[in-house]
Amino acid sequence: MLMHFQFKPLFENKNIPGWNFSFYHKKQRYTGVYHQTGKIEWTTNTPEQEDLEALTSQVHELMLFHVYE
Structure with missing residues (x-):
């Protein structure tokens, strides 16, 4: 199960797609780009x-x- 899922736009211009995300799983922090x-x-x-x-x-x-709904 993901805990404390967060995301934010990758670019200042929010019309450009791409997002940074982070979450915790099994007491380990993970980050990535969607x-x-x-x-x-x-x-x-x-x-x-x-x-x-x-x-x-x-x-x-x-x-x-x-993001898409």
Whole structure:
């Protein structure tokens, strides 16, 4: 489960797509860039392989909910 999920626009011009995000999982902080295409670029602490697919899916769902709705 993701804790304290946050995101903000990557650029000052909010019409340009791209967002920085951060969250905690298992007491570890993760950050990344969410691109318009849905691609996630991890900037710190790439999740363990066993958690990667689930966390990627959760980030994608949260971004769709907050940004595109």
